[in-house]
Amino acid sequence: MQPVLEIERVNKTFYGEQGTTPVLQSVSLAVHEGDFTTIIGPSGCGKSTLLKIIAGLDLSYEGSVQLRGKRIERPTQEKGFIFQEHRLFPWMTVEQNIAADRSLRDPGVRKAVDELIELVKLGGFERAYPRQLSGGMAQRVAIARALLRQPEVLLLDEPFGALDAFTRGHMQEALLDIWQTNQTAMVLVTHDIDEAVFLSTRVVVMDARPGTIKAIVPIDLPYPRSRTSRAFTELRTLVLNRLDHRAELEQDVYSI
Secondary structure: OOOOEEEEEEEEEEEEOOEEEEEEEEEEEEEOOOOEEEEEOOOOOOHHHHHHHHHOOOOOOEEEEEEOOEEOOOOOOOEEEEOOOOOOOOOOOHHHHHHOOOOOOOHHHHHHHHHHHHHOOOOOOOOOOHHHOOHHHHHHHHHHHHHHOOOOEEEEEOOOOOOOHHHHHHHHHHHHHHHHHHOOEEEEEOOOHHHHHHHOOEEEEEEOOOEEEEEEEEOOOOOOOOOOOHHHHHHHHHHHHOOOOHHHHHHHHHOO
């Protein structure tokens, strides 16, 4: 089966006054239908840069990135992108933000928006403005907006990094519900090892300077997952042991 997303031998270098800085080196990865792939690694390993390349936001690299067999040459709706900040339009309501450039007067759009509001559990907040929403609620609106475009892959760049631990846990469960309902291929970047093991079908561990894929750890745990189970703890330890900068990442996890 052809992958939804295929990354082959990607190299990326930053050029500046101080010289050249290799960021990614020979990165290859395939993402299939229904995969939930999480990329984890130390700061500076190129995780977010790789996500921007996949999204078509950065085209100055060597190698090949293809979506459904076609080279990615620009941002398109086939690649949904969720940032750490929700980036909602403050003058629009929840339903207007989800529709964005599409008309809610269109019966098809209206129906799809209503279904997505139910999917992300925001019933009753259709006419609320971003200033009236919590951080987690605003991110759910951003996810619904991306899903309305029926992307082939949803890219998430530390989308819960700014949330408190309680809200973050709820958002992780909400994201799982969305993924299990839609089966959209997900690629998540995070510093949180627990988050990676809780959500993913596999965890891609990167090493830094330049960023390379050090290991791919399958997460063969049934859903729903218990963070206190022995199997979960063993997999968390396995991912941790694949990392070079373990102390830094553990601090990130427990300082949330």
